[in-house]
Amino acid sequence: MSLKPTSTGWTLAFTVLLTVGLSLAPLPEKFRPLPSLRQEGSLGPKLVALALPASLRGVKAPRPPADTLAPDAPPSALADADSVGTDTDPKAGPDVGEAPAVPGIGLEELSAPTLATARELEALRERMGAKHVDIELNCRKSRADGTCEEDGLAPLMRALGDLRSDTRRTPVRVVHLGDSLIASDYITDVVRDRLQERFGSGGPGFLYIHRLASAGRATRAGTASTDGWKMERLVDTHWPRDRVGWTGVAFSTNGPAQSTRYSVEGTRVAELYFLAQAASGSVQVSVDGKNTQRIQTRAFGPKSEAAFARLKLPEGAKMLTLTASGKTELHGVALESGTPGVVYDTVGLLGGMAEVYLRAQPAAFRAQLRHRKPSLVVLMVGGNEAFFLSRERTTVDEVRTQMKELVSRVRTAVPDAACLVMSPIDAGVRTMSGELVTRRHSAEVTEVFREEARQGGCAFYDTLAAMGGEGSALKWLESGLMLEDLVHPRVRGSNLLGHLFDLSLQRAFARTHPPRLPGADPTGLQNATPALNRMFEALGRREAGAKLRVGIAQVGASHTAAHFFSDTVRATLTKRFGDAGRGFIAAGKPSSRLEAAHVSRTLDGPWTVEDAKGAVPGGLWGLTGIRAVGAPGASLGISFCEGCDDRKDTPGRLDLYALDAPDAAPPVIRVDGEEIAPEAPPPEPLTKPTVRIRSFPVTGAAHTVQVTVPEGGGSATVLGASLEYDTPGLVYDALGLPGATAFTARDMDAAAMDEQFKARRPDLLVFWYGTNEAELPGLDAEALQQDYAALVTRLRKATGAECLLIGPTDRLQQDADGRWEEAPALGKVLTTLPKVAKDAGCAYWSARAAMGGERSMQRWQRQPEALGHADGVHLTQAGYTVLANAFVKDLMAAYESTKKGGEPTASAAGAP
Template identity: 55%
Template sequence: MSPALESKHTSVGLTLALTLALAVGLSLAPVPEAWRPIPSLARGPVVPQLVALVTTSSAASKRKAVGVEPDAERNTPEVPVLPEEDEPELASAGSTDAGTPLEPVAPVAPVAQAEADSLGLSGLGTAAREGALRLEALREKMEARHVDLEPGCRRQGPSGCEESGLAPFFQALRALDEGRRTVPVRVEHLGDSLIASDHITDVARERLQERHGSGGKGFLYIDRPTRSGRGTRAGQASAGWEFTRIIDRAPPKDRLPMTGVAFASGNAGAQDVRFSVEDARTAEIFFLAQPGGGSVQVFVDGKPLQRVQTRWSPAEVASARVKLPEGARTLMLKTRGKVELHGVSLENGTPGVVYDTLGLPGAYAGVFLRTHPPYFRAQMRQRKPSLVVLMFGGNEAFRLSREWTNLEEIKQEAEQLVKRVRDSVPDAACLVWSPIDAAVRTMGGELVPRRGSRAVADIFREVARDGGCAYWDALGAMGDEGSAIRWLSAGLLNEDLIHPRAKGSNLLGHLFDLAIQRAYAASAPPRVALVDPPGLQHADKALPATFKHLLALEKGEGSRVGILQFGASPTDTRPFTEAVRGALTKRFGDAGRGFISAGSASEGLAAVGVTRELTGDWTMEDAVKAAAPGQAFGLGGVRAVGAPQAASRIRFCEGCPAAATPPARLSLYTLDGPGAGSLEVTVDGAAVPPEPPPPEPFTTPTVRVRSFPVTGPAHEVVARNTGGGSLTVLGAALDLEQPGIGYEAVELPEATAATLAGLEPQALAAQLSSRQPRLLVFAYGQNESARKDLDAQALRADYGALIARLKKDAGGAECLVLGTPDRQELKPDGTWEDAPGLATVVTVLPEVAREQGCAYWSARAAMGKGGMARWQAEGLGHTDGSHLTPEGEEKLAGLFLNDLLAAYESFKAQPPALAVEGR
């Protein structure tokens, strides 16, 4: 061998020796696994690895890059985003890339409903629940733990915490579940590389949306901030976008948005980005409005839809909302000129959960403080989150272990970030994560827990508590310090000893989701649960006589069946009662309009052919506004008091055609007593002889009923005061003397059951005796539900006593209690909540009905899930949250009739011996 060749070989040998020594040294050093030339030196044969390192010259170039990008935070060891890896199914035997065999996981055993609910599995579908149970089996295998959220306290009061740190989020979810919320419940999750590829957060999002509904994809980046990892939370961007990020070494101090990344079209000309919009109905584009700003052309399925201009002075963050046509599949944004975009939010326009993931590799609390405070505040407020999650600590712990920071600095940065969030969205809940566990490898190849994780976790707990935020100990849930070593051996952690693999991330997301659900279930339950069952309750025992009379009418037998309904809403809204009356009279026959309260002209009555007119000096008085209870009023709680020469006119069946009709009875109800004026009555324009005075003058107000035989349904009665005193008219009635239904509704807006109970009992009893109803219907509760001081015990006792008394006064009539429709009140933040007394009403009324032997029908239950909010969206509920539109009243009447007639058909199907005799 020549000296030159020998010298060359000596040089190569020396190089190889030095290379091998360096490789071994780095592989044993306490650095991230991704930086080790021999990744698994401590767990496998050394020689083959050394040979492979020496003989494979292209290994380094072929290996996927998992180190820090050159422009990432200096001294930051986290990978930008780990690429997705193929993992063995944990339900079957196999081995991980770490070389450790996996034991088979036993089949998932069924879980009892109570146990599932205690875990937090309620609301999940079959597939999601099975997946959750598999992760439960994995949790037990890994000795991970269910760690409850520490709710924190947003507002302290004299007696302790008055509102937990999660209250706004849970209240929003509850409003969503009950259909009282018309806008999405948004979550802003800020974090580091653990969520940059949407691991962990994907499980939380999917579970929350399955339980509470999906509001859409939410916020998406223009491109992956590091152009690595999964692209599930970003668009498909052209190559010329220029990134500016808060994780860069020297980011600008006055321009970065809340999202942490700005995407500029740069000097490479026009840029574009495409998104799959799927079921989205709106796209909100977030950008920087700046001097000299260019434009963004919006395309949907290749067709131009809208152009957004970004020129503005001074520079500030802005957004533009674009409505997407139904059936749209792709959205493309194409820039022109100087444009800086921050992202796009895709939402479907329906209430549901929207879960935004804002994760950046290398981030820690101090990094997000680099965002421009006005931009952070403006964009956070634009998103209107119900919950902000701050998920940091891993990089803080690493920096602490390298003595690049200290505990005081970590605490100050975390406190400042919490304060920035709270100042930006004071009405939102906030939740702070602890770091998860990580490991390092010693010079001797031993795996040990990373120093500082628990210390940082304790600081974050303190910061959360002081800032009014909830806290979740993810480190404790993972299994505390040292758990990363177990996760690595089971293939749940990447070789860098920091980042969980996909299955490990799923387990963390599973534990986080169930912690949320347990806290949600343990929080204050909804004030009103839809516990009153749908359908007509107790009809078989409460309405046998009524049904028997209906059966007789259907067979062409029997006589008039009077049904008298008292109430406020929905009785005082004619569409409900008219729809019920129309359906019953059509099927069983019409026995006349029945009782009509005195009063002035009414459009609602005119629509059904009844007209009223008051001429002269009249005063309308009602029981709601009465100075004191115990006064005599008409059945509807009103009375018309006329001065001398004043006249009251009531006409039935205005415009009805003349025809051969059955005999009928027209009745006038007045109030006689001391100082009463003289009554002159005309029927169909003809004066009727005055009634002889009573044997002795009345010493107290007394109801007097005058009846006149007539023919057919179209008649008019006029009462005129011809004396010196006042004339009090209570109402008039028209009854056809033929078999059929006489359905009459007497109502008073703003009335409650207490209003009816406060009427003078003898006057009320006299009118009931005159009407002879076979069925009394009570429709109160709507106005009671608005009372903050509603006493359940008093309502139960007083309403029950009233029903018992009126049944007796009516001669033993049967009874039916109508439960209140849903009633909501608008909060200052734009969301709806149950009226303050609704829970009491919904609970008490079924009890009153049962105790008094009445049938019960819940209007609120009939409205179904979503209640008033859903009916408002469908044009069936008024914007006041309290009343229904005419269309809503008619629909509610149809639901009531369906249940009433279904109960009647069940009665008809009974053997004749079971039919109960009734009056």
């Protein structure tokens, strides 16, 4: 479709566009490839020195920007360059001179996948000479004596702090106004994603009726269905002077009904921004094809004004459709989840300037901005001002006056919100002779904006200095980070700018809300060498073609019992190293969690499923701490690889784990429907229950074992079954008991457990306890350390396996007022488990650190697709998948490093 601007000055506009190249033009998608962010080589100690959260460094506001650091500067110089000095100014803000130390560069509280991308961007930053530049906070509110009472970002930081402490029940909204650099959302998407990961997502935010240009992404807009909409923009020669506010665009129709639609999955609240006018018009709202309400757009009086309508979205809604009839004018729709979290609005106009936003109708600008109730307004213009200065089409005084007025309008419209001014980035131009030179006036506009931000009580971020200063655009062009127009960054360059701005916001937040020091909660895989040397050597041989089996047994609580984590790990590892079978499945009730692995269980008749939690110490249990006890007439079945047919001639082995009891008639066992002949009785009669593992040869992929208790034969106890193929590959057992702790495993009969683990032939034991220990107010950390280490050591001795401990996920619980707080013993567990791993000679991986550290569960709960369960303890299936992928990535990174004959790299070993 084509939306038709009503400007009558297109000829002049195209002349200007031809003159300035693509600087004011829509950005074609084909010029925006999304290359992979591959880290080329290790940053070594430089990145560690920058990113290590435990190293605290004083950070000062960056004025003036530091000189570009020489590429061969030592790590200490690199760290110093990221903290640039400033003149002491008693009115500059609460933090003046030497600022309080803040951790690292802002990489704290990122989940493992995001942290991996951040490390890649850090590698890119170092290669490009870009810088970590801190936000100049300035002063928005002074005391009577002239000292600063509140800095320019204080309202935002308070709001984010309330989100973190779970005392806020409404979203924290950011409104980001700008030019073509953000119209595509390629910078702000990084910032939005990071903030929503740290503090939770409040929803997509403000979206246009349709994208503003024929090229580019439509992620910040709906999809209009016909060509009957008329689009008018503040950047047009004849802009809509009397009605449009900060949205900058009006979409109107006065003929046949026109519609637009939005994906609203996870959204519960929508608000329509429109113009109430004397003409009769309406908007029909429908959700998933069903009409829900009709909005009349007629004004109550003769004067047109900005108006808003709240739309009802039922839970589970997927598609919102708006159909406008009569004379209507719509400005956009705000979509929110209705839960606490961050909402980040991106409103970018191609060719945007401070002067362009001043074209907005003042009352509409004020009404729309106030209605959003932002905690922060960001102003990101300046590139077009610098261009027009270079063409002598404006003056520095005009630029100063326009920015002063724009800041004033924002502060007046939302006096309780923080505001932040960003400088333009560097750009280049081609001379008549074809030479590439730096565009003049970017630095001059930066200084104007810096001063107007300070005078107006707004914070200031020097994007030019962060990019690398004047001349950096030419370097970015050579490295493929800029488009050929020398004005707009490509996706990778935009991601770097977003990364740097996000970390500056995080460092500002850490001044007043420092994250927990993570010394006891390290990121990544620790002690991979030497703890996993034999495991990695076996994987290397298997990958090289050796015909061997590699066994991994993961034992733990509900995170393991859910199977979602282990299924993801198994699928990734078996794809690379070969699939030697599903492994062990505990006896028990039918479970939908097994369906993804094509496994099912049945229980018919009088069965009782018992577990080891709270049982008398010393009992006989299966590998998971489960046993199924059947009375006469009961029948139990476990089926593997249902529907599989890709191993028709493959031999294998199906093992049944059960208890033999004195004076009990043996149960009837059927494998694939065929009854198995009873074994001969043992030479010596049994005097007590004994674990018995029976092995049955099978051929093909799919198999079922069924155990039936004969009438009059007493009871039978089944522990589980396993299926393996006689093919090279990997077997990954998931042995989880919901609610279990390391103490639960300690109290089970040692000889019986050791025998069963030995039968599983693991090369690696993965232990994942700690989440349930975290809820114990009186947890004895010393006892946990001793008993857990003893358990690991005992099972290692029985199996000869290496070991890896996974630390707890973040765990929260609600207080009497419904606010989330950390589980009472989580800190003890986080401190103790690395010691357990060290005592037992195991590798260690912190699930909580991979989630993003302190209060990450709350942030995972508030993602657009929830990753954390509402109970504050468990993850959703999507969350377990994300966490498992992070685990495999760290495990395989360590494997790759040792496969090459060296120590794990910093990223593989878990250095932040």
